[in-house]
Amino acid sequence: QVQLVESGGGLVQPGGSLRLSCAASGSIFSINAMGWYRQAPGKQRELVALVTRGRSTNTNYADSVKGRFIISEDNVQSMVYLQMNSLKPEDTAVYYCYARGGPVVYWGQGTQVTVSS
Secondary structure, X not given: OEEEEEEOOEEEOOOOOEEEEEEEEEOHHHOOEEEEEEXXXXXXXXXXXXXXXXXOOEEEEOOOOOOOEEEEEEOXXXXXXXXXXXXXXHHOEEEEEEEEEOOEEEEOOOEEEEEOX
């Protein structure tokens, strides 16, 4: 089992920045991918950014956040971060930390990000 705990959400004005953090604990040795999804009211949960570990590390971003968001990880601390810059009102959503260990998927409890003036 893997436990994920997010932090760093909040209210920010358009154009502002926020940094989300996710701490993984438990059977972290099994994790081969970590990242972030988000779900806005009335919409499906969507991928924001993902880091996949294998022979090489690959990073993928949703088109809507490319050039604005940066995902990074600290393997020693079992952390994954999402630096969100130039935030827009349409980025408002609950952001979920995600981890995959083989066929098993884990989710954090979610953290609210609201972009509004």
